[in-house]
Amino acid sequence: MQSGGSETAAPPVLSVRNLRKTFGDLEVLKRASFDIYQKEVVGIIGASGSGKSTLLRCLNLLETPTDGTIDLQGERFGFRQRSEGEMTLLSASEIARQRAKTGMVFQSFNLWPHRSVLxxxxxxxxxxxxxxxxxxxxxxxRLLEKVGLKDKIDSYPARLSGGQQQRVGIARALAMDPAILLLDEPTSALDPELVGEVLNVIGELAEEGMTMIIVTHEMRFAHEACDRVIFLHEGLIADDGPPSYIFGPCASERTQAFVARYVSRHAGDSMPRKSEIR
Ligand SMILES: Nc1ncnc2c1ncn2[C@@H]1O[C@H](COP(=O)(O)OP(=O)(O)OP(=O)(O)O)[C@@H](O)[C@H]1O
Ligand SMILES: [Mg+2]
Structure with a gap:
């Protein structure tokens, strides 16, 4: 296993240690640990059910971790350390304040249908x-202008294409001025011809130095657009490194098998190259 960004002198933006999440008897995340550094674009890949969304939802405090710690810009997320060493859950308002620091972009947009874009x-x-x-x-x-939707500010989501709705979702996440943007398969609900406009916006954000974690099933995107890729397997970080490692011959056998399966299944992958989106 390799670790990305360790050569950077600055402390990580996000530091995750031994993160566990269980649902009843099901252990979905098993002691995941990783750091994310400023301006890194990190892809998370893994089979369906491996815990990718659960991981992002924990980072956004939409799920309460069962165990482990999340520190964002040095601030402990979700919990407060009590003097005797026990942790107590923060109040709903404190959690809402922290949640805003990790902007979340959902696969299915999650816009309010009865409210205008603005x-x-x-x-x-x-x-x-x-x-x-x-x-x-x-x-x-200003943000809607940035994502190319200034003329849609008074429209309602139902009147927008999927690509436009997702760009609203990105503008909404950016509005909170997050320290890190979490994107959960931001293009997988889109028709192929709408994927590019959303990736262009993501590419511009990467250019501007936005720190991002992007869950994706698109291997070409992970390969070409990410600085680093984490492979999640059954709730464990099985591999973590630059795309050249993850998609190369030195990755673990399990990673290579996963990638090979995907490449053969999605031979016509339509994702643009890094040079086209960044
Ligand atoms: N709220 C929940 N209650 C019970 N089980 C859950 C809950 N959320 C997720 N799970 C289970 O946790 C496991 C991981 O789910 P998760 O959605 O994180 O996977 P994923 O890697 O994002 O998959 P996909 O690629 O299909 O989106 C699955 O077995 C799922 O059924
Ligand atoms: Mg998911």
Whole structure:
């Protein structure tokens, strides 16, 4: 196993140690540990059910970890250490404040259907960050412009294409000015012809130095667009390294078998190359 970013002098943005998540008897995450450094674009690959979404949901505190620690910019996530060494769960408002630091982009967009595009983007700013509406609207318009949707600010999600809805989802996540962006298969619900417009936005964010973790089934995207790839196997980090390692002959046998299976199944993979999106 290799570890990415360890040559960087700056401390990691995100530090995960021994993260476990169980649902009843099912142990979905088994002591996952990794660091994410500033400006890294890290892909997470793995079979369906290996725990990729659960991992991102734990990082976003949509799931409460069963065990282990998450530190974002040096701040312990989700829990407070009590003097006797026990951990207590933070209050709902503290969790909401922390959650906003890890912007989440969902596969199925998760937009409010009865709110306009702009309202979707600024809701968190008003409710969680308590920013006055005019200022929030200014931020929202700027972000919608950034993702190429300024002309859609008053539209409702149902009137938008999937690619446009996902770009709203990205603008909404960016509105909270997160330290890291978590994207869970951001293009897999899209028709192939709409994938490019979303990847272009992700590529621009990477160019600007946004730190990102992207769960993807698209091996070509992981290979070409990510600085580093983590292979999750049955809740364990089976491999972690630069794409040249993960997709090369030195990766673990298990990783090579997984990648080979995918490549043969998705021979017509339509993902653009890194040079095309970054
Ligand atoms: N809320 C839950 N309650 C019970 N089991 C759950 C829950 N959420 C996830 N699981 C189980 O945890 C395992 C991992 O699920 P997860 O969604 O993290 O996988 P994944 O790697 O994202 O898969 P996919 O590639 O299909 O999205 C699965 O067996 C799933 O059924
Ligand atoms: Mg998933």
């Amino acid at each position: 309202e979707n983007v600024i809701e968190g700013l008003i409710i969680v960050k308590r920013i006055p509406r005019p200022e929030a609207q200014e931020i929202g318009v």
